[in-house]
Amino acid sequence: MTDALNGKPHPAPRFVSARDVAELAGVSRSAVSRAFTPGASVAPETREKIMAAAARLGYQVNDLARGLLANRSRIVGLVATKPEVGFRAHLTAALAAVLIRRGSVPVLINAGETDEETEAAQRTLFGHRAEAVIVLSGSPPSSFIELARSNGLPLVAIGREATEIDLIQTDNPAAARALAGAFIEAGHKRLAFAGSESGTPAIVEREQAFVAEATRHGADVAVARGPDTDYAGGLRAAERLFAAAERPSAVFAVNDLVAFALIDHLKGRLGLRIPEDVAVVGFDDLPEAAWLGYRLTTFRQDPLDLAERAVALLESRAADPSAAPVSLRIEARLMIRDTFRPVADGAPAS
Amino acid sequence: MTDALNGKPHPAPRFVSARDVAELAGVSRSAVSRAFTPGASVAPETREKIMAAAARLGYQVNDLARGLLANRSRIVGLVATKPEVGFRAHLTAALAAVLIRRGSVPVLINAGETDEETEAAQRTLFGHRAEAVIVLSGSPPSSFIELARSNGLPLVAIGREATEIDLIQTDNPAAARALAGAFIEAGHKRLAFAGSESGTPAIVEREQAFVAEATRHGADVAVARGPDTDYAGGLRAAERLFAAAERPSAVFAVNDLVAFALIDHLKGRLGLRIPEDVAVVGFDDLPEAAWLGYRLTTFRQDPLDLAERAVALLESRAADPSAAPVSLRIEARLMIRDTFRPVADGAPAS
DNA sequence: GGGACGCTTGCACAGCTGTGCAACGCGCAA
DNA sequence: TTGCGCGTTGCACAGCTGTGCAAGCGTCCC
Numbered sequence: 001m002t003d004a005l006n007g008k009p010h011p012a013p014r015f016v017s018a019r020d021v022a023e024l025a026g027v028s029r030s031a032v033s034r035a036f037t038p039g040a041s042v043a044p045e046t047r048e049k050i051m052a053a054a055a056r057l058g059y060q061v062n063d064l065a066r067g068l069l070a071n072r073s074r075i076v077g078l079v080a081t082k083p084e085v086g087f088r089a090h091l092t093a094a095l096a097a098v099l100i101r102r103g104s105v106p107v108l109i110n111a112g113e114t115d116e117e118t119e120a121a122q123r124t125l126f127g128h129r130a131e132a133v134i135v136l137s138g139s140p141p142s143s144f145i146e147l148a149r150s151n152g153l154p155l156v157a158i159g160r161e162a163t164e165i166d167l168i169q170t171d172n173p174a175a176a177r178a179l180a181g182a183f184i185e186a187g188h189k190r191l192a193f194a195g196s197e198s199g200t201p202a203i204v205e206r207e208q209a210f211v212a213e214a215t216r217h218g219a220d221v222a223v224a225r226g227p228d229t230d231y232a233g234g235l236r237a238a239e240r241l242f243a244a245a246e247r248p249s250a251v252f253a254v255n256d257l258v259a260f261a262l263i264d265h266l267k268g269r270l271g272l273r274i275p276e277d278v279a280v281v282g283f284d285d286l287p288e289a290a291w292l293g294y295r296l297t298t299f300r301q302d303p304l305d306l307a308e309r310a311v312a313l314l315e316s317r318a319a320d321p322s323a324a325p326v327s328l329r330i331e332a333r334l335m336i337r338d339t340f341r342p343v344a345d346g347a348p349a350s
Numbered sequence: 351m352t353d354a355l356n357g358k359p360h361p362a363p364r365f366v367s368a369r370d371v372a373e374l375a376g377v378s379r380s381a382v383s384r385a386f387t388p389g390a391s392v393a394p395e396t397r398e399k400i401m402a403a404a405a406r407l408g409y410q411v412n413d414l415a416r417g418l419l420a421n422r423s424r425i426v427g428l429v430a431t432k433p434e435v436g437f438r439a440h441l442t443a444a445l446a447a448v449l450i451r452r453g454s455v456p457v458l459i460n461a462g463e464t465d466e467e468t469e470a471a472q473r474t475l476f477g478h479r480a481e482a483v484i485v486l487s488g489s490p491p492s493s494f495i496e497l498a499r500s501n502g503l504p505l506v507a508i509g510r511e512a513t514e515i516d517l518i519q520t521d522n523p524a525a526a527r528a529l530a531g532a533f534i535e536a537g538h539k540r541l542a543f544a545g546s547e548s549g550t551p552a553i554v555e556r557e558q559a560f561v562a563e564a565t566r567h568g569a570d571v572a573v574a575r576g577p578d579t580d581y582a583g584g585l586r587a588a589e590r591l592f593a594a595a596e597r598p599s600a601v602f603a604v605n606d607l608v609a610f611a612l613i614d615h616l617k618g619r620l621g622l623r624i625p626e627d628v629a630v631v632g633f634d635d636l637p638e639a640a641w642l643g644y645r646l647t648t649f650r651q652d653p654l655d656l657a658e659r660a661v662a663l664l665e666s667r668a669a670d671p672s673a674a675p676v677s678l679r680i681e682a683r684l685m686i687r688d689t690f691r692p693v694a695d696g697a698p699a700s
Numbered sequence: 701g702g703g704a705c706g707c708t709t710g711c712a713c714a715g716c717t718g719t720g721c722a723a724c725g726c727g728c729a730a
Numbered sequence: 731t732t733g734c735g736c737g738t739t740g741c742a743c744a745g746c747t748g749t750g751c752a753a754g755c756g757t758c759c760c
Contacts, residue, residue, distance in 0.1 A: 014421060015476075015479060017745085017746060017747090018746070018747070019746080027709080027710090028709065028710050028711085029710090029746090029747085030709075030711080030748080030749080031708090031709065031710080032747095033746095033748060033749085034748085034749090037748070037749090040748090040749090041707070041708065041709085042708075042709090043707080043708060043709090046709085060473065060476045061477055061746095062418070062477065062479060062745095062746055063477035063478045063479070063747095064414050064417055064418045064423060064478060064479055064746080064747090065418055065715090065745075065746035065747040066746085066747055066748075067414055067747095068412070068414045068415055068716065068747075069714075069715050069716095069746085069747055069749090070715090071364060071715075073414060074478075075478075078458070082443070083439075083442075083443050083446070084440045084443035084444075085439075085637075089434040089439040090434045092433075092434065092458070093432070093434035093439075093460055094434075096433070096459070096460040097460040097462065097467075100459065100460060100467070100470055100471055100474060101467065101470060103470065103474070104474075105457055105478055106457060106458050106460075107455055107456065107457055107458075108428070108442070108443075108456050108457075108458045109450065110443055110446040110447040110450060110456075112447065117447075117450070117451065120450055120451060120453065123410070123453075124450060124454075124455055126410045127410055127411055127412070127413035128413045128414060128424075129365060129412060129413070129414055231637065231641060235642075260641065261641075261642075263643070264641060264642035264643040265642065267643075268642045268643065269642070287435075288638070291581060291610065291611075291614055292585075292611075292614035292618045292619070293610070293613070293614040293617075293618065293643050293644075294643075367715085368716070368717070369716080377739080378739065378740050378741085379716090379717085379740090380717095380718080380719080380739075380740065380741080381738090381740080382717095383716095383717060383719085384718085384738095384739090390718090390719090391737070391738060391739085392738075392739090393737080393738060396738080396739085411716095412717065414716080414717090415715080415716035415717040415718090415745090416716085416717055416718075417717095418716080418717075418745055418746065418747090419718055419719090419744075419746095420717090420718075
């Protein structure tokens with residue numbers, strides 16, 4: 001099957017090379033190379049002649065050969081499990097856009113569940129001499145991290161916790177604490193956290209900080225975890241939280257997807273009103289959070305901002321490989337919509 | 351800025367090469383090459399010695415050099431605008447998974463709106479000697495198609511209409527016609543189509559076939575188009591369709607996103623019941639369509655199926671570059687949920 | 701007019717692999 | 731023992747680029 005693309009009935013339609021251009025322009029091949037190298041020494045008229053020939057032939061510098069020589073491929077791996085779902089989709093797209101703009105080549109590694117797939121992804125990445133890897137949040141292919149470190153290639157993790165690695169992360173504890181405080185200030189006594197058992201560091205951080213801060217204020221906190229951090233998982237968590245006799249009046253959903261499930265369950269199945277009966281707050285600010293059906297109050301993570309910072313981190317890492325690992329925290333801003341409104345500064349709750 | 355990653359304080363941490371392995375194993379470099387080439391002539395014990403040395407050093411064949419020699423990079427470009435939104439996100443992820451499994455390298459080209467970005471994407475793709483390109487539906491970077499064809503590299507378009515190019519497409523007209531018939535059979539007289547002005551071929555096909563079939567049956571069809579094929583566009587279309595005195599009783603939304611907007615508008619703002627007052631049907635079967643808040647009846651496109659067929663098409667194209675362009679139609683299946691239930695076979699409408 | 705200097709340009713090598721060709725060693729048969 | 735054949739291995743080249751080094755040439759100044 002693979003053979004079809006491997007086969008060579010036509011021996012691959014040879015691309016035009018610098019030699020072709022040199023011949024047409026009547027100069028040496030090195031002159032062509034210099035013409036395409038900024039800052040190299042070429043006479044203006046020679047360069048012009050070369051450029052004209054190149055344009056006529058449709059020449060494009062072969063980045064494979066260039067990368068081979070310079071030992072730099074410009075390839076950056078984006079490793080993610082389920083890159084199509086929720087916030088990761090937005091983060092992936094933003095990273096691809098930022099990388100392309102700076103001339104890099106984003107390779108999307110859809111790191112599957114099986115070891116076989118993980119291994120194929122590894123071969124792909126290292127075989128093509130990726131010069132950097134960005135690991136998105138999600139279940140952790142720790143073998144990647146291992147291998148990248150042992151080969152000394154820059155690696156940035158987004159939302160993954162790992163020692164000895166550059167890390168960029170939303171400030172989950174701060175957000176969770178602030179929200180717990182806001183719930184209590186608004187008069188809520190019975191709080192709840194709808195999480196998941198996925199065990200992602202971001203998930204764990206949000207839960208722990210929220211629970212800790214709430215109990216510090218003397219509030220009850222119920223915790224329910226779905227099997228995964230998605231809509232289905234959110235439904236499970238919602239069922240558990242609201243099956244008990246003592247229902248919470250304010251819920252922090254670890255995720256917008258979980259929050260949507262929560263809202264659908266409360267409104268659709270239990271007939272509760274939001275936020276009058278139950279206040280709900282999510283995390284991510286997916287576009288869906290602004291939809292009329294939800295109007296979800298949620299913490300905003302800006303994918304483009306995150307992507308730009310991640311790439312900047314990559315650059316400074318490449319500039320100084322021996323520097324100490326950086327751990328960057330980014331503040332999440334609460335987008336206030338209809339599912340919960342904090343008490344305004346000084347003003348009484350309405 | 352780019353300079354940071356370009357700079358070479360450490361001259362890039364040289365990967366181990368076949369020569370290193372050869373030295374350690376005490377053989378020639380060609381022996382190493384042969385050991386990693388299936389079907390090459392190597393003595394079993396030599397191969398074993400080489401493999402041991404390779405494992406110890408962590409050697410990995412350099413696909414850049416291999417690709418340079420063979421004139422095959424294994425790189426496949428995925429070109430899409432806004433790859434994070436709706437069905438494209440799922441299609442992109444599915445394609446990446448399929449390509450990785452077969453040993454290809456999926457490069458995600460987030461083809462922006464500006465010419466500058468498009469040009470950067472082109473350079474990236476052709477500079478790295480991509481051996482195939484897959485264009486996802488969306489606004490059409492037609493210069494890509496042009497250039498790919500002139501360089502004779504396999505190109506498959508999904509949902510894009512273009513002559514002289516391999517094409518894979520859902521059978522939009524068939525689905526639209528079937529739905530128009532089902533609406534009428536269920537007793538609806540005033541139909542409507544919520545579309546967009548984006549002008550994507552798939553969009554146009556659905557609109558035209560739906561309108562034609564409905565009028566053929568003598569039904570009224572109102573058409574409203576939002577500026578774009580997304581939630582915001584769907585809201586605009588919904589406003590226009592239901593501002594008129596004569597409200598439609600069944601609406602075909604060109605897209606699940608548009609359908610969600612429609613539902614939110616009808617239920618939330620106009621207080622209508624679905625499907626009692628208005629029936630709504632979408633297209634794509636995004637995961638959101640199964641959410642409790644929507645339970646949307648919609649046509650299903652299977653991203654994995656589409657991805658596998660696209661890659662298969664790529665392979666057969668590579669095997670025979672001179673064959674006539676193929677145009678493949680895939681049937682969309684109606685997923686029946688709560689927003690519309692067709693009359694069952696032979697049974698009367700409930 | 702001659703020498704020195706600076707800008708251009710070509711040569712050759714490096715970077716890493718796959719493969720045709722020839723050589724080499726070994727086993728087997730005559 | 732010699733010759734033949736086969737399996738294995740090394741050499742060398744190709745594929746495409748960037749760049750140090752030296753040579754060439756023109757120009758300017760003394």
